[in-house]
Amino acid sequence: MLYKVLAKGAYRDFVKALISEYEFIGPKKKDRSVHDFVLIKDISELDTNYIRTTIPAAKKILFPPNERLVTYEIGKKIEVKPVIESGEKILFGINAWDINGMNFLDRFFTTDFIDENYISKRKKLIVIGMDSEPTETNFSLSIGAEYAKDGFDIYLTELKDKYFVRIATARGNEILEKYTKVNDAIAEDFKEYNKYMDNYRMKFKMNVDIKSFYDDFELIYGNQEFWKRVAKNCYSCGSCNLVCPTCFCFNVRDDIELNLKDGNKTREWDSCMIPEYGLVAGGHNFRPDKENRLKQRYRCRLKTFLDKFGKYACVGCGRCIEVCLAKINIAEDINSVKKEVSV
Amino acid sequence: MVLGVQEEESKSTIYVPDIAKIRRIKQISPTEKVFRIILDDEEKQNNFKFKPGQFVELTIFGLGEAPFSIASNPNNHEFFELCIRNVGSVSGALHRMEEDAKVGIRGPFGNGYFPYDKMKNHNVLLVAGGLGLAPLMSLIKYILHYREDYKEIMIVYGAVNPESILFKDDIQYWSNRKDILTCISVDNPDDKWTGEIGVCTKLIPRVNFPPEDTYAVVCGPPVMYKYVVYELEKKKFKPENIYLSLERRMECGVGKCNHCHIGNKLACVDGPVFSLWEINNLKEAI
Numbered sequence: 330m331l332y333k334v335l336a337k338g339a340y341r342d343f344v345k346a347l348i349s350e351y352e353f354i355g356p357k358k359k360d361r362s363v364h365d366f367v368l369i370k371d372i373s374e375l376d377t378n379y380i381r382t383t384i385p386a387a388k389k390i391l392f393p394p395n396e397r398l399v400t401y402e403i404g405k406k407i408e409v410k411p412v413i414e415s416g417e418k419i420l421f422g423i424n425a426w427d428i429n430g431m432n433f434l435d436r437f438f439t440t441d442f443i444d445e446n447y448i449s450k451r452k453k454l455i456v457i458g459m460d461s462e463p464t465e466t467n468f469s470l471s472i473g474a475e476y477a478k479d480g481f482d483i484y485l486t487e488l489k490d491k492y493f494v495r496i497a498t499a500r501g502n503e504i505l506e507k508y509t510k511v512n513d514a515i516a517e518d519f520k521e522y523n524k525y526m527d528n529y530r531m532k533f534k535m536n537v538d539i540k541s542f543y544d545d546f547e548l549i550y551g552n553q554e555f556w557k558r559v560a561k562n563c564y565s566c567g568s569c570n571l572v573c574p575t576c577f578c579f580n581v582r583d584d585i586e587l588n589l590k591d592g593n594k595t596r597e598w599d600s601c602m603i604p605e606y607g608l609v610a611g612g613h614n615f616r617p618d619k620e621n622r623l624k625q626r627y628r629c630r631l632k633t634f635l636d637k638f639g640k641y642a643c644v645g646c647g648r649c650i651e652v653c654l655a656k657i658n659i660a661e662d663i664n665s666v667k668k669e670v671s672v
Numbered sequence: 673m674v675l676g677v678q679e680e681e682s683k684s685t686i687y688v689p690d691i692a693k694i695r696r697i698k699q700i701s702p703t704e705k706v707f708r709i710i711l712d713d714e715e716k717q718n719n720f721k722f723k724p725g726q727f728v729e730l731t732i733f734g735l736g737e738a739p740f741s742i743a744s745n746p747n748n749h750e751f752f753e754l755c756i757r758n759v760g761s762v763s764g765a766l767h768r769m770e771e772d773a774k775v776g777i778r779g780p781f782g783n784g785y786f787p788y789d790k791m792k793n794h795n796v797l798l799v800a801g802g803l804g805l806a807p808l809m810s811l812i813k814y815i816l817h818y819r820e821d822y823k824e825i826m827i828v829y830g831a832v833n834p835e836s837i838l839f840k841d842d843i844q845y846w847s848n849r850k851d852i853l854t855c856i857s858v859d860n861p862d863d864k865w866t867g868e869i870g871v872c873t874k875l876i877p878r879v880n881f882p883p884e885d886t887y888a889v890v891c892g893p894p895v896m897y898k899y900v901v902y903e904l905e906k907k908k909f910k911p912e913n914i915y916l917s918l919e920r921r922m923e924c925g926v927g928k929c930n931h932c933h934i935g936n937k938l939a940c941v942d943g944p945v946f947s948l949w950e951i952n953n954l955k956e957a958i
């Protein structure tokens with residue numbers, strides 16, 4: 330990691346240069362309360378002072394809701410070709426927990442088997458991170474995802490009259506050298522940065538007590554009363570999965586064009602909360618009850634990947650809490666598990 | 673980690689199937705056919721090595737893809753066979769296909785296979801219910817190929833009725849051999865049936881292999897497992913010596929789509945064969 334500082338006065342020209350040189354994805358205000366990461370053509374569209382985005386930016390780019398994986402032509406012979414898209418892009422203004430969500434997906438899509446469709450896009454994605462204000466439902470601090478220590482090329486932290494710049498890759502360093510001027514960070518800068526981070530961490534209001542969840546979950550696993558209560562109002566709609574920065578479940582569909590010659594395989598996001606998720610040919614459903622599906626979602630997010638990667642598959646962004654029509658609250662439920670077991 | 677990976681244009685991905693030909697189709701029951709499959713690429717076919725209990729993902733181009741266990745002898749590298757019930761959209765379409773038709777194949781997949789090496793120098797009890805015989809066929813054929821490496825072998829197989837019995841020729845062959853004990857039972861016998869009647873679970877109390885020297889392998893419909901396991905535990909079989917092949921929905925076969933998750937494991941990459949010891953720690957697996 331290289332530590333530099335960028336003068337505030339140089340920031341605007343730096344961003345303008347990036348917008349003109351690259352395919353530049355950044356936050357843009359959509360309405361009063363929501364921003365969306367979209368293609369930015371002019372700096373006037375960019376608004377990095379965002380609080381809320383619905384679909385996580387990195388996931389949208391690297392693992393889009395619909396993605397063609399394979400195309401084929403059916404004739405005398407069948408020709409099959411992979412589809413690999415990998416144009417260079419800048420993702421600008423993504424916050425720490427969403428970077429950590431992307432880091433999870435990076436690890437996931439390169440474990441056991443390498444997913445070229447994901448990773449070819451990831452390798453060409455230049456990530457420039459920036460802090461954003463947490464929402465009231467954000468519990469990233471409790472999860473330890475409020476700070477990003479890798480996954481970005483450059484991370485900009487806005488201090489009083491400068492940006493504290495963390496550079497994690499040679500690519501990031503090159504971009505800074507080419508499009509602006511940075512100076513080495515000195516002890517004073519670190520001091521100011523630390524103070525900023527201390528204050529920043531105070532902004533996270535939602536706390537979860539997750540330390541004992543790993544063990545407590547197994548004790549409460551068989552308590553159907555508890556899970557029925559937790560999942561009582563669930564509509565099995567899958568909104569929680571759609572907005573999750575780390576949810577990765579998908580279906581693969583084979584389609585054929587009207588000419589009956591050209592076909593393709595497309596993956597589309599799926600949701601572990603909808604009843605058909607565990608349904609196999611012949612009609613058996615391995616997870617027919619909503620309480621079992623919710624319970625499995627919690628296991629997947631909060632336990633499974635502690636075993637596999639030593640990490641939660643949850644960054645505490647709180648999106649699933651905000652979008653849930655039934656007001657199911659993963660943070661409260663983590664605390665309830667603790668309470669239920671401790672009583 | 674990721675950013676340092678060297679650039680290299682890849683010609684294939686984990687989702688690209690190899691083209692294969694259906695070489696032979698054999699109807700073996702009113703609802704099941706056995707498809708003999710050969711990969712078009714000769715080198716790939718020669719290198720297509722699988723372990724008993726592994727599966728492939730089969731694509732019908734323009735329609736869909738589904739996982740199927742391999743039912744043939746792992747020592748045969750000229751082709752492989754899948755025994756498929758006409759029950760879903762892919763299997764239904766497959767049943768309408770004719771010989772020489774082209775399909776796509778990915779695999780073989782599954783790191784959890786039947787532990788044919790550990791079973792050597794021990795007795796082996798194989799319990800199959802219905803279509804569960806299909807995944808066991810590759811193991812049975814493997815064991816028979818190396819018969820002298822194993823002690824006593826018993827095959828317990830239950831079918832709904834006499835006409836739904838699969839692999840009748842193989843069963844006849846096993847019955848004629850003196851070195852295998854074969855017990856077949858049907859739930860609904862017809863007038864001609866002279867064999868056992870009832871679910872295959874009923875036959876397990878008759879097994880007289882010493883449990884500490886025996887491996888049990890079970891494959892069948894989800895509902896069957898609890899009952900078979902109950903009977904085996906009554907017989908004092910150790911959980912680490914009982915192996916079960918689990919069915920789950922799969923969309924990818926390579927540990928990405930997550931549909932086959934069981935606790936913190938995935939049936940596709942960690943299974944589909946698990947020991948009962950593992951299953952007891954997974955909850956809800958059976």
